[in-house]
Amino acid sequence: MLIPKGALVVSCQARADNPLHGPIFMSAMARAAAAGGAQGFRANGAEDVAAIRAISTLPIIGISKVWDDRFPVYITPDFDSASRIAAAGADIIALDATPRPRNGEPVDRLIARIRNELKREVFADVSTLEEGKAASAHGASYIATTLSGYTDETAATKADGPDLDLLSALVAAVSTPVIAEGRFDTPDLVAAAFERGAHAVVVGTAITNPREITKKFVHATQRRAV
Template sequence: MLPERAQLQGGLIVSVQAPEGSPMRQNEVIAAMAEASLNNGAVGVRLESPEHIGAVRRRCPDALIVGLWKRTFPDSPVYITPGWEEIQAVWAAGADVIALDATERVRPDGAVLAELVQRARTDLGAVLMADVDSLANGLQAAALGCQWVGTTLFGYTEATTALKPPAWELIPHLRRELPADTFLICEGGLASSEQAVQARSLGADAVVVGTAITGVDLQVAAYRRALEAF
């Protein structure tokens, strides 16, 4: 059962992920980091892959899980839960909310976002989080039926490569133009508690923080590069 909006308002969702090849990318490690996050006040976790979703669901049966599955295909730049197979797998693994790329980019095998959203809502009754990069794509995702909209892909698509997250300039526009009942999340580039508060002040209902909390590989590498460049 998804918590009431009031319970999530102003909350922190921790993205608990690890890159391919990392020793952190093990079910028990991901589940332990998720439990530690929840024990310390996170309202939910964002997890990648059916395996990790299932591991956390078993360890933390009452957790709010935003699930996705990153898969790459040669005919498309879309990799966050790109098609129906991935949507089904994320849902079956135990996610409460399915996150998916909701940009205007061409999807693998010619899949159509509108059809995927409708099918996920009709066949599964799923709550969907639209990972977007722009105002237009956020509004389109909400119009299609995505109940959550996140700034996850701001700065990470071909159209926004010149922009750097966090999406400070995008959040106020989304808040002003999205339907009032759309849950708006700032995700991407948040590196401190002060920035999380800033996201809230600009209109985000909640924030997702990943690398700054759980990104051991990326954080250590960043410190190393800075010290080597000194």
């Protein structure tokens, strides 16, 4: 088990339109997160994964976002994308484990190939209890609530904050370690996740995206001014 129980994992990602986009900035972000006590990272793309691996021995959850307008699944949709981030130094490969259409292998086959051919643990991003149970049965090493609120079926829950109910349901239903991820933007919510039985919690924007953090403060200021 690479991710320790009770760990805070920091997602170090920045899209192309973000001023912090790029491996230099993400490796610095990871270094800062580790100094603050993070016990692992989530990173996108071979370049960022390699840059973080160069400065840390902490576990890296690697993803490869492959955008294709024909398919809703873009988080590590196929074996080739998984292979690239494994070669770059990712210890764990995260993938979209929903049953939605993808340009790649079915989830069960992809999980098996990552474990058997790449010798990596698999971090299954799900949006529902049934998806989590299926990913566990397919051999995923971790089940994460990452996609709750980001699929058509669960979109209505996004405004309600983290899906703590899904977290509790998964903890009760599977023996696989359950990771809380998605909209955990305060220490109190992280604490609530651990109280619900989370093995670990992944936090991204609230720690590593100063642009969005600034927007949140500015929005609150403007509302108060009115």
